[in-house]
Amino acid sequence: MELQENERIDDLEYKNLKIIQNKNLFCFGIDAILLSDFAKEIKKNSKVVDLGTGNGILGILLCGKTELSEIIGIEIQKESYELALRNIELNNLQDKFKVINSNIKDIKLERNKYDAIITNPPYKKKDTGIKNENKQKQIARHEIEATLEDFIKVSKDLLKPKGEIYIVHRPDRLVDLIYELRKNKLEPKKIKFIYPKENTTPNLVLIKAVKDGKPFLKIEEPLIVYNDDGTYTDSILKIYNKKEG
């Protein structure tokens, strides 16, 4: 596949999966890797929706890590949507991974149908944080086109009863996450905090919630990313598939 200006191709070092990224668009980070690992329990033959699919990284990883039957990515930005299409082709996933170019609020998918939702939504509120970045990155990072509440409401509509949603977000939004999830009958069942190092505050949180689930939350062991010497911890190397699990 031919690369365009500002593009590079990265080897995901997992089942020979690859991804084209464009440095002017949102490039994936450890967030996507950790979320796909957290969601790898998605069951065989699941129908999945990825809300805010970007260049397709989450869907591509999930196609490698699970035996899902079908995944639909929703992406509002034309450039990212087109990049996702090329990434799907690059990995020969056209049969199971479709993408729709739409705001998540406008999609017309069947309600109460899907087994799982996965999403790495914009982390920041509309008018907070530094915005010295281009429009495309702003839309990916800030709640400009859709808020966390929108992502959760759409998920509630799409999921079948007992369907599961997997989210990665920032810990400072945990109250918003938990409040909106329960309000929408998506009961948080599992939370994992990610710490950059030992003895620090967490900088990411992973949440699994179940539609119409019974209240009982499990908070998992902390996941530490770096050792004191700056190298990855064994837990992270396992997730990156560089160490025996």
Added chain:
Amino acid sequence: MELQENERIDDLEYKNLKIIQNKNLFCFGIDAILLSDFAKEIKKNSKVVDLGTGNGILGILLCGKTELSEIIGIEIQKESYELALRNIELNNLQDKFKVINSNIKDIKLERNKYDAIITNPPYKKKDTGIKNENKQKQIARHEIEATLEDFIKVSKDLLKPKGEIYIVHRPDRLVDLIYELRKNKLEPKKIKFIYPKENTTPNLVLIKAVKDGKPFLKIEEPLIVYNDDGTYTDSILKIYNKKEG
């Protein structure tokens, strides 16, 4: 002070504070120590209410750790209430620490008046968990006479705007805590998870919420209780005042 049957006197090893406990009633654990440490930022001259005061442990520790002007403990059980009165006398705290023998739902205190609430409520739902314990311990540990929702609603009524509530609870109730707090305009601002050891799941959570506070949550560093060899960690020794801070 004379001890009755089934009673013992414990030295709190903090500013010469002492407490009488009765083995047939609920005896305090590390939960109370950690909560009083978490709440030690309560400001000078604060008026405080302790919901479910038991033998008075939290109020006694707070009188040592803060410069509060007044604390009112609410305790439903006659035996615990009477024990709290004796513990207040034992520590010469009659001037600032009062106790009322009442269900928290029936108290007639002035609304929108108090600067801070502190509470170690029953952890378990009414019909869950092992109940091979006497009636008094059941009431202290299970939501028989008041639910978490009751504790939060009463707190909302008593607190003045920007007043603070400090709670200790079990992590499996985190969704209930966060949901009910925000629903009652008590915005969670700080959460600390307590882990028995490294690489385990947490078994306690401390939450501070502020009445009419702006949404922004800080999740603090994890607090680990035991080293691998079973001794207390330095963090815990500092809280127990056995190590320079």
